[in-house]
Amino acid sequence: MSELGYLSLQQLTKRFRGVPAVNDLWLEIAAGERLSLLGPSGCGKSTTLQLIAGILRPDQGQITLQGRLLNHVPPERREIALVLQKGLLFPHLSVGENVAFGLKMRGVSRAEREARTLALLDQVQLTGFEDRQPAELSGGQAQRVALARSLVIRPKVLLLDEPLSALDANLRGDMQALIRRLQEETGVTMVIVTHDQGEAVVMSHRIALMFDGCLRQVETPEGLYQRPSDASVAHFFGGVNFFTATADNHRLTLAGGDVLTTDFPQQGTVQVTIRPECIHLLADQICGTNLLPVTVCQNRFTGTQRHLNLQTPAGLELQAWVPPSQNWAIGQTAFAHLPPDALWSFPTPTVPAPQQSVPKALSP
């Protein structure tokens, strides 16, 4: 990966009937990077992608690629390819003609068109499919043809809009691996839009998290898990434990007792979160700090983990995911260890997160 600023979005804003879908977005993407735009549906991530592709015009802000301003460049001259959710193969063209479409539009000679088309069909493991009709393909095959069709023109940036959401779960894993491999082979800069945080984590070098048209945090997948910038980010990344606490520097007073955190020192009422897999459950009080006495209320076996619901005598509810070998009886008392480096506190004690279905506020 080279330096940031290969593809650069500055102050990007797009409104629909006065309502901002994308609001003051700044984002720098490096050459050869795989970046995910992640967020709940309606957060503006697809709009951002269409702005980059040139299908939509921004109301404000700039898009530059290698320092060249793209705002007034029509989509066909941006060298940015877009793959949509449904694959959207042209139904009147064969698979081969679909893949060769971009080359034909560029006036590439027939011989070269055929050679490059066949080579790319090879790369997406569809050798010999060039004479099939799109209607004869399965969803996964159609999506691979769509990928080949976009890559054959050797774009500088490849945009993928929810490319896997229409596929079966087991097929999705294969496609994720294929897309990663293709990106590594071609070195194309890639922006993937997804609402699935698991997919974003597997697919990307960095994840740009969006809520309500605004960028909330741009981080590596590890960083988003380990250092969420606020409670709503933690919530979106599968956070289930949120408590209100009173902070005095590194000491947090919870309903179940006092714990210490290595997070930034804070004062007053704060929102505290800890990932369920970070909580350890102990039968005895071994060490003194960050231990809360709890009762096991629920025990669900999920195959790779046990999901436990815990409650402290003061009524604080916790979820802990423990290895399946640890079997706890319901009603059993234990001690929950909350490691100081896994506890994160945020200053504003707000509602955990914007729920997925919350309608966008109509700002004046």
Next chain:
Amino acid sequence: MTRKVLLLLIIGVLFLPFLPLLIWSFAQGWYFPQLLPEQWTVANWQAIFTASTKVGQGFVQSLAIASLATTLALVVGLPAGRALGLMEFPGKGAIKLFLLLPIIVSPLATLMGIQFVLIRLGLSGTLLGVVLVHLLPTIPYMTLVLSSVYANFDLSYEAQARTLGASPMQVLSQVTLPLIAPGVVVGALFAFLISWNEFLLTFFVGSGRVLTLPMVLFTSLQGGNTGLTAAIAITSILPALVFLLFSSRALSDDAAIGGLGDV
């Protein structure tokens, strides 16, 4: 098998009315008590190919007028249908009603005014004048058919083609038109047949100088030669049949239908 029988039955019922026409065209007199004519002749069909009946001239002029009217209706109908099918704008309902007016209002009511304008423009009694006046009933049909075709058209195909490097003109010729082809064929079929069969407008605006096939047919009918009239009538159905056969092939093309969305 039953499907095939049913199909043949439908075809039979539809074509039965043409049987007397066919018999008439080969009959040398066919009078009341006779079930079939006693004497047969091909004279009527030979007469069609002579210049004096003007069938050949009428055929060529009808073909030219219908083709021109269809082309012009397409030129107007494609952008108009797109706007009505895909865009939302104030006054859309009023415009749709306005489009239907030429179909609702009798041409007799408007012809005097139109004729007045065309005479001043020097277009009365010319082929161009007749083509223009044929646009009156053809454009509404064409636009309405194409607007419903565009309403089912997924604009993402165009966006997808643009990002792959197609210019707006290439998008139109390589993606949009092939995908809406079935609808275009239907619209063109309507327009062509309306123009081909048009009598009243041609009669007034053509002022007897533009001789289309319906005019020739009418003249022959007035002349009282039933055999010749039957032969001309059958001739005038031919292009419709040819057009229908051609378009049914285009319409049964699955790939093209797929472009109309989830039909």
